[in-house]
Amino acid sequence: MSGFPLLSALWILPAAGALICLVLPTGFRHAARPLALGVSLATLGLAAAVGMSYSPSGDRFQLVESRPWIPSLGTGYILGVDGIAVVLVLLTAVIVPLLLVAGWRDTSNTDPADRSTATYVGLFLAVEAMVLLSFIALDVLLFYILFEAMLIPMYFLIGGYGGPNRSRAAVKFLLYNLFGGLIMLAAVIGLYVVTSRPGSGTGGATFDFRLISEAVAAGTLPAGAGLINALFLGFMFAFAVKAPLWPLHTWLPDAAVQSTPATAVLMMAVVDKVGTFGMLRYCLQLFPEASRTFAPVIIALAVIGILYGALIAIAQTDMMRLIAFTSISHFGFIILGIFAMTELSQAGSALYMVNHGLSTAALFLIAGFLVSRRGSAQISAFGGVRQVAPVLAGTFLIAGLATLSLPGLAPFISEFLVLVGTFERYRVAAVIASVALVLAAMYVLWLYQRVMTGPPGAGVQGLRDLVPRELVVVVPLIALLIGLGVYPKPALDMITPAVAGTSIEVQPPAAVADGGIP
Template structure:
């Protein structure tokens, strides 16, 4: 729908402007900066709810559209719009950021050697990441998307490198180099896309208008040499595979997740990295449907390897935070698998998985972070008997862990089940291999819980405090959402399914017809 109120502009501008205002507050006003950043994130959540209320799942594919000239000579415009897939991720972002601000309430204050405006900087960077992620989700211009897809790396780099563990600088550089390299490859593909549109008779000049290019591709009017299309697809896909991350482009993630503060790590894994899988679903599939089909077997094979690889490495970890980071590599494999099997169940499950992974990872990583901040070590062997001295903390850790292993009744189960069903209809053998992660995830979660929370109270754990009211404010909504979406995912799927149907129709990939067994001749 088109609206006179620039709601999408307001949506991304609120956190960006809020970040600037936070930096302008007096250096001595740390409490004011914290409460103001929390207020800004709460306003963003209200705006996201307004979007949900005004969104019509049965309406046009892209709604709340804004279309204005930006750089006409380059064929690029300020074009914004939201479909059901983008809306689900916008809501996830808006829900998590206020909780992450509360979870990291004292993170910047505790940094040794940092003085002055460290709290202001930390909060401003968090809000900046939120605004840039939202902008990448609602952009309908390829160049506009690319600008913010890359720009979000800068505040995230400073969040990792400026706050966190002893090796944070090394982890931040590794994060930036991997993602910048992927972004440079994508930039070449973005320029190549402009060149081929400029050379086509379909467009008056080169364009970055996503809707116009997709419409031309879908109608068959925009015909490009298949070798060029394949190269452009690989340029986009490489950047998204690094950001997601897809095995074997994942090497930066464990270090960045461990060395960042827990709140910043969740911001990266649960929110920012979704821009990669979202980019695959929107740009790779719809701009390059033939190339996506051509490379589909390779990509889903890498996804299945990532699923099993992440789960196996998680089992062998001695660092609780690194263990959780490797579970995310496995989960991103499921998300990418669901996208590229190109079935309704697979892509609906994949989009829902992006949301559910954000909630479950946030809950598990933050509760683990609360525990590590009390004990001062990430080593699993240092814990034991925590459930006896901090039962609420142990209980919420268990629920979050069970959600991570996709226990029926908790949100990730539905999405993982849909991905596996969608995969089985096209690639039954790969679906069976991916299903092995169900057993592996039970091993790494339950074994971790047993070692950390069960048994006798280990030395140094007898005085561990249970969750504080501020920490309960963070964890309780996440647990509630995991339970609600686990029992009743229909509202989310009602928004997601029409957008998935539009995507599959655009790329001309109907669901496989069921194979019926032949009966005996009569």
């Protein structure tokens, strides 16, 4: 490759920033927050350069960098982006600096010798670097290493900062995801062995995603249906835990509630997208026949997750836990669109990843600002906030309406595309999933009514409205939700060509084609 290694710089910059923050000497630790923010903004600039350098009408993978890593194992340092990776890179780069500002006072110790603040922001940058590299990696082994490695800084962010039960939540998060990763490791090794067989079409044992996917498309990969199904399940299980897909979701609510709001958003809006991204890139493109075989089962689980997350959200008395359960429902929509296997549904899913990240960040962070003022997340502790903090109440309403996919806000078009694309092949699944639209209106509007309307309670009367630092976080998120809701074309222009190369042209089962239950 000639020219500036833009993709390498994209992840090396936050990785270097993380390292510097973690090793800052005592006299310089007060500079950790502004340093981390500056690094994240510079990373955003690099991500914007990646977006501007990408041409939707160009090659499938662009800005490719390829260098030898461990040639004897057939693995290399191979980077490249398609349209789906580009929009997720941009999402990550936009979210992280906003989270650093939102969590500016999460570690309030003013002792210059205290390491907690420098560690906190350093871990944020470490997660950003690993997530970015996972989106741009074109080597299966490199992707797997990052898929597992990002659990380490997330574990310390959850377990080191947050609620009283954060240690338990962090261990649960780690055990669930490590178990999924170990299953995936077996599948990665199995895939490598398959590529080493004569006639594989890959030129020998390799982890190069491009070579393997080309061999799969050409039908030269020497593996029986049973082995391919097993490999698919190994990858899919790990991604379903990360995403998460019902019933592998139980780690998410605890981790989200016990974390700081900034950490919870980093996990739900950014890190968990690696799971759904993996389904689109690795499950569908490396194992198309297995994806077709298991699609009805996965769609059924996704629909259950959609309804389950919405129903459980309605029953919550804790505001933060309610919002966490809405994410389980939204991830169900994303996975439904992926495995409906139409270009329309998959384009909607890829766009949904971005829009869910923005809407969840807005709602969870605004709720976090409110909870920090009141000192309680119990919905019953609020009431009448609109009268004492109208800007906070107004932005909370907009974020809530985005969460229920109100037309004109970003999640609407992505949810609409998922449902319309799913209806083309799985009509009953699409109809049942549509019920969640009504449930979403119930939990969002009921939450707003209980928290924001009515006379101010005794503990609410002195609440202050959003301050400038908080507005710096909220205003860009609201602007993006409105902008992508009114004009989603730039994102869809990037996503659609990539999805066209990802989609599997398959015929649905006869019962499904007739509108039956998948």
